[in-house]
Amino acid sequence: MNKVDLLQKILTTYTPLKLDVDLFYLEMPLDKSGFWFEDSQTDNVRTERRQFDIYARYKSKASARANTAFFQSAIDNLDACKIDDELFKLRLLYSWNYLGKDTEGYFIFTNTLEIV
Numbered sequence: 438m439n440k441v442d443l444l445q446k447i448l449t450t451y452t453p454l455k456l457d458v459d460l461f462y463l464e465m466p467l468d469k470s471g472f473w474f475e476d477s478q479t480d481n482v483r484t485e486r487r488q489f490d491i492y493a494r495y496k497s498k499a500s501a502r503a504n505t506a507f508f509q510s511a512i513d514n515l516d517a518c519k520i521d522d523e524l525f526k527l528r529l530l531y532s533w534n535y536l537g538k539d540t541e542g543y544f545i546f547t548n549t550l551e552i553v
Contacts (some may be wrong), residue, residue, distance in 0.1 A: 438521070440487040441476065444552055447518045447527060452511045467541065470495045472508065477549060486553050488530070493546040494539070501544045505533045512550070526553045 438446070445456055454460040459471030474491040493508065495501035515527040530549040539545055 440552060443520060443525070444474065444487075444489060444527075444550070446520055447515065447525060447552070450520070451515055451518055452508075465492075465494055470500065470504075470543065474550065486551055489550045489552070491529075491548050491550045492536075493533070493548075494543045496543055498544060501546060505546055509533070527551070528553070 441462060445460070445462065448454050448460055449456050454472065456462075459469075461469075461471065461473035463473065463475050465471060465473040472491060472493050474489045477488045477490045493501065493505050495504060509529060512527050512529050518525045518527065528551050530551055533546045533548050536545040536547055
């Protein structure tokens with residue numbers, strides 16, 4: 438299983454996020470809130486770690502705060518994810534960074550997610 442599929446499976450198995458509803462790969466459709474991610478590096482063969490840029494997009498400041506806090510706590514608790522009899526760990530590497538509003542008025546935040 439490639440790392441993108443693995444990350445999707447971990448997030449949809451261990452969090453309430455649903456793929457193509459509030460979790461997207463590469464880009465989020467217009468008029469949607471939620472999270473999307475993209476590859477930020479190639480596999481590190483030596484450490485078997487992989488990093489993804491993850492973005493959060495929300496219509497209001499209140500929903501942005503609540504949902505980024507939810508995602509932070511969900512990831513903080515994913516230090517032993519078992520997928521196909523293998524254990525993995527997810528972690529957010531930084532604090533959420535506010536990028537600003539997009540052209541539709543949504544608040545955009547970013548972070549880096551690592552899978553080990």
